[in-house]
Amino acid sequence: MNPEPMNPIMEPILEVKNLVKKYDTVVAVDGISFAIQQGVCFGLLGPNGAGKTTTIEVIEGVIPPTAGQILYKGKSRSPSFREEVGIQFQSTALLNFLTVRETLQTFQSFYTKTSPIEELVTLCRLGEFLDQYNDKISGGQRQRFLLALALINRPELLFLDEPSTGLDPQARRNLWDLIEGIKTEGKTLILTTHYMDEAQYLCDEVAIMDYGKIIAQGSPDALIRQYGRGITVVLPRERYALKANSFPLPTHEVKDTIEIKTDDVNQCLEQLLSHDVDLSDITVRSPNLESVFLNLTGRKLRE
Amino acid sequence: MSFKRLWAIFKARNYEFFRDRSAFGWNFLFPFLLVAGFGIIFGGKTYTEYKIGIFPSATEQVSVAELNIPQRFKDTQYLKFIGFPDAAAGMEKLKHHRIDFLLQTGRGPHQYWVSDTSPKGYVVEQMFKASLVPTESKFNAVKKEIKGNAVRYIDWLFPGILAMNMMFSALWGVGYVVVRYRKNGVLKRLKVTPLNAFEYLTAQAISRIFLLMFTLVIVWTGCDLIFSFRVQGAYLDLFVIYQSAH
Numbered sequence: 001m002n003p004e005p006m007n008p009i010m011e012p013i014l015e016v017k018n019l020v021k022k023y024d025t026v027v028a029v030d031g032i033s034f035a036i037q038q039g040v041c042f043g044l045l046g047p048n049g050a051g052k053t054t055t056i057e058v059i060e061g062v063i064p065p066t067a068g069q070i071l072y073k074g075k076s077r078s079p080s081f082r083e084e085v086g087i088q089f090q091s092t093a094l095l096n097f098l099t100v101r102e103t104l105q106t107f108q109s110f111y112t113k114t115s116p117i118e119e120l121v122t123l124c125r126l127g128e129f130l131d132q133y134n135d136k137i138s139g140g141q142r143q144r145f146l147l148a149l150a151l152i153n154r155p156e157l158l159f160l161d162e163p164s165t166g167l168d169p170q171a172r173r174n175l176w177d178l179i180e181g182i183k184t185e186g187k188t189l190i191l192t193t194h195y196m197d198e199a200q201y202l203c204d205e206v207a208i209m210d211y212g213k214i215i216a217q218g219s220p221d222a223l224i225r226q227y228g229r230g231i232t233v234v235l236p237r238e239r240y241a242l243k244a245n246s247f248p249l250p251t252h253e254v255k256d257t258i259e260i261k262t263d264d265v266n267q268c269l270e271q272l273l274s275h276d277v278d279l280s281d282i283t284v285r286s287p288n289l290e291s292v293f294l295n296l297t298g299r300k301l302r303e
Numbered sequence: 304m305s306f307k308r309l310w311a312i313f314k315a316r317n318y319e320f321f322r323d324r325s326a327f328g329w330n331f332l333f334p335f336l337l338v339a340g341f342g343i344i345f346g347g348k349t350y351t352e353y354k355i356g357i358f359p360s361a362t363e364q365v366s367v368a369e370l371n372i373p374q375r376f377k378d379t380q381y382l383k384f385i386g387f388p389d390a391a392a393g394m395e396k397l398k399h400h401r402i403d404f405l406l407q408t409g410r411g412p413h414q415y416w417v418s419d420t421s422p423k424g425y426v427v428e429q430m431f432k433a434s435l436v437p438t439e440s441k442f443n444a445v446k447k448e449i450k451g452n453a454v455r456y457i458d459w460l461f462p463g464i465l466a467m468n469m470m471f472s473a474l475w476g477v478g479y480v481v482v483r484y485r486k487n488g489v490l491k492r493l494k495v496t497p498l499n500a501f502e503y504l505t506a507q508a509i510s511r512i513f514l515l516m517f518t519l520v521i522v523w524t525g526c527d528l529i530f531s532f533r534v535q536g537a538y539l540d541l542f543v544i545y546q547s548a549h
Binding site: 083089097098102106 | 312
């Protein structure tokens, strides 16, 4: 019997099945499964210690899994996997006393299929510090440089582990633009982050991890719809002249503000106006990925 | 194994050696300083000297010619005579081996003291006894000397420095670097590239052998210009030992 012809577009580039990673008695990754389609930016979110980095490092082949299966283009990872993926670690040191250009050249020699250095210099804007030692550059420059290193072998699958941690807002935006550019080339990205705005901005699909398990998965919009729990209307406390028991909607006080959770903003605002509340300083907050994240993982401090 | 990858790491490791100025200076300066320093400290005349306490003597400095002790003992080489006012002062020094032999001047029979735990004291005692024997009773003997260049301290020292250089380079240049790179994540970054552990280690070792030979040539030439060595042994053997030590 011939197998059904598969649609190449639909075949996931990466498939993880029941992945488990144990360290002695600690279960860092507890039987997770997911599949990533070609050209998708997949975000792995979770609080510190949730198992994101362990998951990504097991997939990259840095650490062996305790159990489970990892399929790249439908097959187990072969030695050529390293030729075809690009990796940016959360924190890494590089060979000492080499300039940015020399480091790129050294890494370029490791691979058979490579990007010209000039192309990466333009793409990641490395020009101004190309001849400086690789440990004498700023945080933002370093992240762009590490991204260029990850791109040196024209990877089809790119792993970015917390790429914008420690960057200032400009450098972050800059990096996001860069990653957006890479996405448009059709590359598949796997990104871990604990910045929810980053995930919302960059990812097509996210999986939220906690205690080694995936607790929610889907597109950011779908997750917000599913777990967002209403819109928040925020008023400064001094404007809110009403007594709490005279107002029909449930409220709670947060610092100098009063928050009202509602599913119908129009109705809420009408009610406020009917009670002569001054709405000059009102803030209406839609649910975002951060509220989804906090709703799912709780606000308790983990570490 | 890919020679392209091996060559890339070999080059990168060499750059590090030449660009790390503190380590670079140390690699060249240290052997020079060691040879020069030890040469100065130990390079002087190093012969065994026997210390003979003499009493009674008003001063520590004694004029050997005026001492009333056997002439042949006076004529013996490598003896240093130190004066003491009385037996007690001399005994104190003898007890702690600060002198090897204590002798009372004056006419015979001579009185002497020697520590039973001092080998040098025993040797001096034999020399002293021999000096009391009349000349006529000596057996006839013919003295023959050999001619040769004395091997200076520095000539002994230099091979030691080379061996030390070899050991340090192997330990620091390969072992320590691998540990450091493992700890700071460089090896982890390299692990996810097609470069394998064998290629990395081979490149690292070849790089250090090359640099060690380079250092050796510079240090050898420099030390030879300053101290002019004489090599007794085969250069090929040295080369083979040098390579295999790594």
